[in-house]
Amino acid sequence: MKTRLASTLSLVLAASLVGFGLAPASAEEAAAPEPVPAAPVFDESTPTVDANATPDELPVMGDYAVSEFSAAAAEIDPELAEAAQRDLGLSTEEYLAQGEAATDGTTVLEALQERSAGVVGGRVTGTELTVYVTDPEAAALAESTGARVSYDAPPTAPEAEFEPAADLYSGQPYGSMVTNNSWYRCSTAFNGRALSGSGAYQTLTAGHCYKSAYPTLKALNFTKANDDDPKNSPKVTVGATLGSWVSGSPMYGNGADTALISIATGNFSPKSGLLAWGGGKGAPNSGAKKLVTTSTSTVAGAPICKTGSTSGWTCGRVTSVDQTTNVAGHLVNSIRSTACLIPGDSGGAAVVGTSAVGVNSSTTTSASCGQSGYQSGYAPMVSKRAGANNSVSGRLGGNWEPLVTVALVPKVTSLPANTRVFAGGTLSGTATNVASGNYLKIQFSGETKVRTAKIVNGKWSVSLAGLTPGTKSFTMRGAWGKWSIGAHVSGSLRIIAKPSVARYAGADRYATSVAISKAAYPSGAKTVFIATGANYPDALGAGPIAAKEHAPLLLTGKTLPASVTAELTRLKPSEIVIVGGTGAVPTSVGKALGKYAKKVTRLAGKDRFDTSRKLVKRGFPTSAPAVYVATGMNFPDALSTGAAAGAKARPVLLVNGARPLDATTKSFLKGLKTTSATITGGTGAVSSRIQNDLKAAGISTTRVSGGDRYATSEAIGRVSFPTFKTMYFATGQGFADALAGSAIAGARQTPLFIVPGSCVPGSMITDALNQGVTQVRLLGGTGVVSSAVGSLKRC
Structure with a gap:
C-alpha cells in the first residue's frame, strides 16, 4: 500500500542502526554530534489531502525494461546485489525492475480493491501482475491497468511452526543487557521521527525484542555478521547506549510484532541507507546505500530481501501477504517469504526493490542459510487487512513515520507561458522518481494552510479553490507525513476571474438542439435546418451552411418530437431545409414540417458525400475559393470543423478519407473555383493520397491535426480563431449535441471544442487563459458534459 505511515511524502529512510549512521560515535563525534535539522515551514500541521483534485485515474503497470535500471543499479550495495544473484538468480537491474513492478503492482491492486469487491488478490510473476477476480466487471477493471486476470483463488503460504528470530546472546546492532556479558540480541529496521513535539528520532524493531526486565539497550559493534558472544570473541564489543523503549509502543501478538526505540541522538546521528552486512561475510557498514524511497505493502511473488545481524542480506519471494502466523503462541499478521531469516535477525528491515515493506519477525528454522525450505515472516509496514494492529502503519502511524530518501522533482505543467490560471481551477504537474500514493505539499502566499496533492502515475494536482484573483507565489515540497525535507520548488501565478458558464441542454438530444436554438435565435429565424438525430453523416456539413444563413439546426427522429414542434412554432420560419434522404428523415416528418413553414426543401444525395456536395452548393452556389475537407466516415473532426467553417463562411466538404479523391469531387471543386483546402484530421482520417490528389488538381493544402480527436479539435480552434472570448464544449464521445x-458556434464566430466529458485537456485551458476567455458554453446535459468541464477541471 503506497501510503504514508502518518498522514502524508517526507522524504528519508532506513534500516539497521549502523547502516543509518547509528554506529557508536567516536569521542570527537560524541562531542560534536550532527545537529538535528530544524522543522521545515510545512511542518506545523499535517494537512488533509484534496481528494477532489487528485488525478481521477487508476494507477497502471509500467514496462520495467531492465535497461532503465542501470543507473540505479550502480547505487545498490554490492552485498545486496550479491544476495539477489545468489538467492534469486537476478541481476541487480532485474531485482530493481521486479521490485518496482511489485511496488506498482501493490498500488494497482489496492486501487482495484477500493473500486471493486470482485478483486480478491494479486501476485506478480517477474514484472507481470496477475489480479484474482470473481466477476467480469472486476476483470475488465483489472485489465485496464495492464494486469492479467485470473478467476482462481489467490495464493497462500502453507502452515508451519514459526519461532521468533531472536537470540539470547551477543549480537548486532543492539542488545538488551541480561548480565554484564550476556545480551538479548536483535536488529533494528527503519529509522523515523515522532509526529508530536519537535519530532524525536525513533527506530523501529520487533515487538518480541522488548524485555521489560532488561531495559538497558546498547549498540553491539561487529566486524562482520553472525559473530559470537562478546565475552568469547574480540570481534564484538559493547558500544554506547542506543536509547530506550518508547512507552506503550512494544506489542507482540494480537496481530502485531513491533516496537519503537527512542534514539540517543547524543550518541548516534540517524542517517538514510541500509546496512550491508556483506551477506554474512563483510563488515556491517560496508557499502551502505540509500535504498528505500517509500513505505508500502507488497504482493505475492515479489522479490523480497532482508537485512539482519545474523544472516546479513538474504533474498527470496513473497509467498503470501496478510496471513496470520502463530509465532510461539502469539498471532502476528505476516508477510510470508522464502528468504532465509534466523535468530538475531529479528527486528531488521525487509525491502522489495526500494520500498520498505516489513520488520523481521519469525522463521521456521534456526539453522544456517545453507538449507532449503525456509519460511520467514515479517510484520507488515502497511496492510489493507482490517485491524489497527495488523501493520506498523496501523499501530504507530499516528505517532511515528519512517525516514525515506526520494529524489523528488516536482514540476508544474498546468501553467501557460503567462503563468495564468483561473480562480477555482487546479494547479497540476508531474513528480519524477516518486511512487504512486506519495504526496506533495504546496503553500501559497497569503495562506497559512498547506494544500496537499496525492501523486498518481507521476502526476499530481491540487485545487485552487479559495484563492482570490491576483498574483500569488507558491512553494512546493515533498512530504512523507509531517516532516518535509528536500529543496523547495517555488513559482508564481496570476489568478484571473473564472469565465461565466451557461449550459444548453434538454431532456434528450432533440430538446438539447431546441435549447441551443433558443439561445441563438431568441427572436425567431427565417430559415431552419432539420436533420436526423440518430446518425451524423448528413448533418456534419449542415452546420456551416446553417451558420452562413443565420439558421438554427434542429434534430428529429422518425417522428417530429414535441419539443421541436414547439420551437418551430416559436421561430416562425419561412423555410425549413431537411438534410438527408427519406431513410434518415421520413416523408411523414416532411409533411408534418409543412405546418410550420411555407416552404420545405429537402437536400439529399445518393450517399453522405453527395449530400455534402448539395449542402455546399446551397451555401456557395457559384464559387468557394477556400474549403475545409474532413472525413465523412467519422464525426469528431468534422464537428469542430463545422464551427470554424461557419465562422469563416467556408463550406465543409466530406470525403471518404481512406480512398483516393474521386472524379466527381474533383470536378465539383473545379466548378467551385476552389484554390485552397484545409484538411482537418490526421492521415488516418484523411489520407496523404487525398492531400496529394488535391495538390495535383491545383489546390493548395494545409493540414490541421492533433494526436487524438481532442487535440485535433483544439488545433482547429487555435488555427481558425486567432482571438476568442467564448468557448463551446461538447462531448467527443457522441455527435448529437455538437x-x-x-x-x-459558427454563427457567433466562436470555436467549438470536443472534450472527454468529465474534464478539459490542459492545452485547451492554456488556450482559454491566453485568450482571456470570459464565457464557457456547455452543449448537452451533465450526463455527457459534466459540471467539471464548466469549472475547467484539467484532464
Whole structure:
C-alpha cells in the first residue's frame, strides 16, 4: 500500500542502526554530534489531502525494461546485489525492475480493491501482475491497468511452526543487557521521527525484542555478521547506549510484532541507507546505500530481501501477504517469504526493490542459510487487512513515520507561458522518481494552510479553490507525513476571474438542439435546418451552411418530437431545409414540417458525400475559393470543423478519407473555383493520397491535426480563431449535441471544442487563459458534459 505511515511524502529512510549512521560515535563525534535539522515551514500541521483534485485515474503497470535500471543499479550495495544473484538468480537491474513492478503492482491492486469487491488478490510473476477476480466487471477493471486476470483463488503460504528470530546472546546492532556479558540480541529496521513535539528520532524493531526486565539497550559493534558472544570473541564489543523503549509502543501478538526505540541522538546521528552486512561475510557498514524511497505493502511473488545481524542480506519471494502466523503462541499478521531469516535477525528491515515493506519477525528454522525450505515472516509496514494492529502503519502511524530518501522533482505543467490560471481551477504537474500514493505539499502566499496533492502515475494536482484573483507565489515540497525535507520548488501565478458558464441542454438530444436554438435565435429565424438525430453523416456539413444563413439546426427522429414542434412554432420560419434522404428523415416528418413553414426543401444525395456536395452548393452556389475537407466516415473532426467553417463562411466538404479523391469531387471543386483546402484530421482520417490528389488538381493544402480527436479539435480552434472570448464544449464521445452546436458556434464566430466529458485537456485551458476567455458554453446535459468541464477541471 503506497501510503504514508502518518498522514502524508517526507522524504528519508532506513534500516539497521549502523547502516543509518547509528554506529557508536567516536569521542570527537560524541562531542560534536550532527545537529538535528530544524522543522521545515510545512511542518506545523499535517494537512488533509484534496481528494477532489487528485488525478481521477487508476494507477497502471509500467514496462520495467531492465535497461532503465542501470543507473540505479550502480547505487545498490554490492552485498545486496550479491544476495539477489545468489538467492534469486537476478541481476541487480532485474531485482530493481521486479521490485518496482511489485511496488506498482501493490498500488494497482489496492486501487482495484477500493473500486471493486470482485478483486480478491494479486501476485506478480517477474514484472507481470496477475489480479484474482470473481466477476467480469472486476476483470475488465483489472485489465485496464495492464494486469492479467485470473478467476482462481489467490495464493497462500502453507502452515508451519514459526519461532521468533531472536537470540539470547551477543549480537548486532543492539542488545538488551541480561548480565554484564550476556545480551538479548536483535536488529533494528527503519529509522523515523515522532509526529508530536519537535519530532524525536525513533527506530523501529520487533515487538518480541522488548524485555521489560532488561531495559538497558546498547549498540553491539561487529566486524562482520553472525559473530559470537562478546565475552568469547574480540570481534564484538559493547558500544554506547542506543536509547530506550518508547512507552506503550512494544506489542507482540494480537496481530502485531513491533516496537519503537527512542534514539540517543547524543550518541548516534540517524542517517538514510541500509546496512550491508556483506551477506554474512563483510563488515556491517560496508557499502551502505540509500535504498528505500517509500513505505508500502507488497504482493505475492515479489522479490523480497532482508537485512539482519545474523544472516546479513538474504533474498527470496513473497509467498503470501496478510496471513496470520502463530509465532510461539502469539498471532502476528505476516508477510510470508522464502528468504532465509534466523535468530538475531529479528527486528531488521525487509525491502522489495526500494520500498520498505516489513520488520523481521519469525522463521521456521534456526539453522544456517545453507538449507532449503525456509519460511520467514515479517510484520507488515502497511496492510489493507482490517485491524489497527495488523501493520506498523496501523499501530504507530499516528505517532511515528519512517525516514525515506526520494529524489523528488516536482514540476508544474498546468501553467501557460503567462503563468495564468483561473480562480477555482487546479494547479497540476508531474513528480519524477516518486511512487504512486506519495504526496506533495504546496503553500501559497497569503495562506497559512498547506494544500496537499496525492501523486498518481507521476502526476499530481491540487485545487485552487479559495484563492482570490491576483498574483500569488507558491512553494512546493515533498512530504512523507509531517516532516518535509528536500529543496523547495517555488513559482508564481496570476489568478484571473473564472469565465461565466451557461449550459444548453434538454431532456434528450432533440430538446438539447431546441435549447441551443433558443439561445441563438431568441427572436425567431427565417430559415431552419432539420436533420436526423440518430446518425451524423448528413448533418456534419449542415452546420456551416446553417451558420452562413443565420439558421438554427434542429434534430428529429422518425417522428417530429414535441419539443421541436414547439420551437418551430416559436421561430416562425419561412423555410425549413431537411438534410438527408427519406431513410434518415421520413416523408411523414416532411409533411408534418409543412405546418410550420411555407416552404420545405429537402437536400439529399445518393450517399453522405453527395449530400455534402448539395449542402455546399446551397451555401456557395457559384464559387468557394477556400474549403475545409474532413472525413465523412467519422464525426469528431468534422464537428469542430463545422464551427470554424461557419465562422469563416467556408463550406465543409466530406470525403471518404481512406480512398483516393474521386472524379466527381474533383470536378465539383473545379466548378467551385476552389484554390485552397484545409484538411482537418490526421492521415488516418484523411489520407496523404487525398492531400496529394488535391495538390495535383491545383489546390493548395494545409493540414490541421492533433494526436487524438481532442487535440485535433483544439488545433482547429487555435488555427481558425486567432482571438476568442467564448468557448463551446461538447462531448467527443457522441455527435448529437455538437451537430446543433456547430451552427450556433459558427454563427457567433466562436470555436467549438470536443472534450472527454468529465474534464478539459490542459492545452485547451492554456488556450482559454491566453485568450482571456470570459464565457464557457456547455452543449448537452451533465450526463455527457459534466459540471467539471464548466469549472475547467484539467484532464
